[in-house]
Amino acid sequence: AQSVAQPEDQVNVAEGNPLTVKCTYxxxxxxxxxxxVQYPNRGLQFLLKYITGDNLVKGSYGFEAEFxxxxxxxxxxxxxxxxxxxxxxxxxxxxxxxxxATNKLIFGTGTLLAVQP
Amino acid sequence: xxxxxxxxxxxxxxxxxxxxxxxxxxxSHSYMFWYRQDLGHGLRLIYYSAAADITDKGEVPDGxxxxxxxxxxxxxxxxxxxxxxxxxxxxxxxxxxxxxxxxYFGPGTRLTVL
Numbered sequence: 050a051q052s053v054a055q056p057e058d059q060v061n062v063a064e065g066n067p068l069t070v071k072c073t074y075x076x077x078x079x080x081x082x083x084x085x086v087q088y089p090n091r092g093l094q095f096l097l098k099y100i101t102g103d104n105l106v107k108g109s110y111g112f113e114a115e116f117x118x119x120x121x122x123x124x125x126x127x128x129x130x131x132x133x134x135x136x137x138x139x140x141x142x143x144x145x146x147x148x149x150a151t152n153k154l155i156f157g158t159g160t161l162l163a164v165q166p
Numbered sequence: 167x168x169x170x171x172x173x174x175x176x177x178x179x180x181x182x183x184x185x186x187x188x189x190x191x192x193x194s195h196s197y198m199f200w201y202r203q204d205l206g207h208g209l210r211l212i213y214y215s216a217a218a219d220i221t222d223k224g225e226v227p228d229g230x231x232x233x234x235x236x237x238x239x240x241x242x243x244x245x246x247x248x249x250x251x252x253x254x255x256x257x258x259x260x261x262x263x264x265x266x267x268x269x270y271f272g273p274g275t276r277l278t279v280l
Contacts, residue, residue: 055208083268092256092271093209139208152197152216152260153224154269156208 051076053123053140055157062130063165070125070160072140081143082123083154084114088136096138099123110134130164137161169193172257172272180280185244187275189257197260198240199269200224200232202253209256215240247279 052075062068074080081100085093097108104116114125125138137159144153170191179185189198196217201209211224213232221232229251231243244251257272 085271090274092273093258095268095270098268152267152269153199153211153214154209156201156210158206158208 051080051142051144051155053082053142053155053157055138055140055160057160058158059161059163061163061165064132065129068127068130068134068162068164070138070140070162072123072125072157074121074123074140074142076142076145078145080123082114082116083141083143084108084112084123084125085139085141085156086110086136087139087159093139096125130162132164132166135162135164170257170259170270170272172255172275174275175273176276178278178280179247181247181249183247185247185277187242187244187255187257187277189240189242189272191238191240191257191259191270191272193259193261193270194237195259195261195270196237198234199258199260200230200240200242201256201258202226202251203256203274204253212242212255244277247277249279251277252279253277 054073083098084096087093097106099106099116107113112127139159140157141154173188199214200212203209210226215221215234218237255275258269260267260269
């Protein structure tokens with residue numbers, strides 16, 4: 050069965066420092082991976098996705114993610130954190146059915162990013 | 167550009183009552199989804215729909231009923247609410263069966279069952 054894991058419940062970083070939010074995946078075929086962000090009392094917003102191609106994916110708000118097949122990871126990164134980046138971040142993988150990729154997403158448990166001024 | 171809306175945004179009910187959460191999208195997306203968000207579990211899929219009159223169970227369907235008579239609406243009903251159904255519920259949609267498409271989420275409904 051497909052799954053993603055976010056090993057850190059919370060990540061603390063100082064404003065201006067680089068940030069990394071970790072995600073590892075387990076899939077039986079080629080993974081379709083996503084990052085979403087959730088601000089307080091809001092729905093999830095799409096940040097970026099990896100389907101195929103370049104291992105470094107660039108997304109919204111200056112975020113990027115690196116796909117690493119050998120380590121089965123898809124870590125979210127940003128070179129310089131902002132206080133406004135403080136939010137809950139979810140990694141997700143598209144579920145694979147018998148016929149291939151489905152439209153269902155399997156989410157990680159989320160990582161709370163706290164950026165201190 | 168209304169997108170995807172949910173109503174109500176907040177709901178308090180009592181154990182045993184029936185509750186319906188509404189979801190409406192203006193894009194004519196084929197697929198729609200209901201998730202619940204709980205601490206320590208992330209988002210879990212309750213039900214999804216590939217088109218009008220086509221629905222299927224997700225990971226945690228027990229105690230929930232869905233219908234989809236129109237493409238744009240996907241209501242979720244708790245037939246007899248229980249305290250364990252206290253959660254934040256999110257509706258989402260995706261355009262079609264293309265595997266590279268992105269799901270778009272509504273703002274959520276916070277449900278409390280007393």
